[in-house]
Amino acid sequence: MLLAQQGQDVQVIAANRELEVAKLGAEAAKSQAAALLSRASADRDVIKLNNEAEAAVIRSRVQAFGTGQNYARYVFYEKIAPQIETVLSSDDASGLGGIFKPFNPAADGGK
DSSP, X not given: OHHHHHHHHHHHHHHHHHHHHHHHHHHHHHXXXXXXXXXXXXXXXXXXXXXXXXXXXXXXXXXXXSSHHHHHHHHHHHHHGGGOOOOOSOSOTTSGGGGGGGGOGGGGTTO
């Protein structure tokens, strides 16, 4: 009987040790989850601030050009103009060049 009691005591001690290890593991997992959430929150805030800064830059550029259409025209010319070597069409609305009509300053009264 004494041997059985000792065996049972050993099993209880081992089970209690495993329980404590599991509790520590759960606490570690909670801490890791909290750290991940904190990092994700910080990343979200950085992205938000970057987007707001980029929007402010674009907003100030649009204001500098007077209208969004003028700014779009500038960006279009800046990107496309260096690549143009030859014009194959007129600026007639029914021709191929008609797709560029909205970017022509005379088309919107120079606005």
